[in-house]
Amino acid sequence: MKVTKAQSAENRAGIVEAAARLYREKGLGGVGVADITRNAGLTHGGLYRHFDSKDALAREACLRAFDWTITPLDKLEVEGGPHDPAARLHALVHGYLSAEHRDHPGDGCPAAALAVDAARAGPEMSEVFAQGVESNIQRFAHAIMSDGPHAPGAEERAQTIHVLASMVGGLVLARATAAGNPALSEEILATLREQLAPEPKPTSKQKPKPKPKSKSGARR
Structure with missing residues (x-):
């Protein structure tokens, strides 16, 4: 079955996303092609239809990883x-x-x-x-x-x-x-x-609470 352009683009994006995640987890030297394609849900040979080499994928995946979210x-x-x-x-x-x-x-x-x-x-x-x-x-x-x-x-x-x-x-x-x-x-x-970035400190001082008055109000 022929893969459409849309599906091919989706597969490529999936490979890049998988590589970006796995490289950050295990390092550039700790991830193989099989790990990446398996994580992306593709076959081993599918990677080289999109990238000239593993190094080319690593560079693109690294750049993609910088879009991470805080x-x-x-x-x-x-x-x-x-x-x-x-x-x-x-x-x-x-x-x-x-x-x-x-x-x-x-x-x-x-x-x-x-x-x-x-x-x-x-x-x-x-x-x-x-x-x-x-x-x-x-x-x-x-x-x-x-x-x-x-x-x-x-x-x-x-x-x-x-x-x-x-x-x-x-x-x-x-x-x-x-x-x-x-x-x-x-x-x-x-x-x-x-x-x-320390926790912000209060900017205004709290006013002292007034002393409670005696019920009778009488002086001693």
Whole structure:
């Protein structure tokens, strides 16, 4: 049975999605062609009808992985929440440095999952990874800026790089220690959350409660 163009495009997208997820879970060297096609529900030979090589697939899958979602931040965007930079930074940091993100790398940030692999995979993969990191810098900068959509300035870009690099490094350490020392893993996440985006403090002092009057009102 001949495969339609629409079905072929769907199959290709399925392969890319499967590869993007599996690479983040197991690393670039820990996933074979058979793993990817099986996960995508296709035959082994189906991959090479869409990609010249496994390396070509890895590059496209890596770039696709950078479209990952941080639920708290994206929820603010969808619901049109307050464009308060502090609230958005809080959502970004606390969503990224969460146990959920730590424990499900296949759905998360490829920078934390694949940075070491990408550095060893040669200049072509490094170029793709650099594009993905740059897209995350732009995306996060826009998410936490206070003045609406515009190109981030030097200060905003520097802040974003600082936050992103701190989160990536923290998540890598939290994942590396999670099995051997869960308490340390949690401590790393909690410490960075507090350092990068502490819980907001009350802005106004509560007025002292008036002293209750005696029922008779008489002085003694």
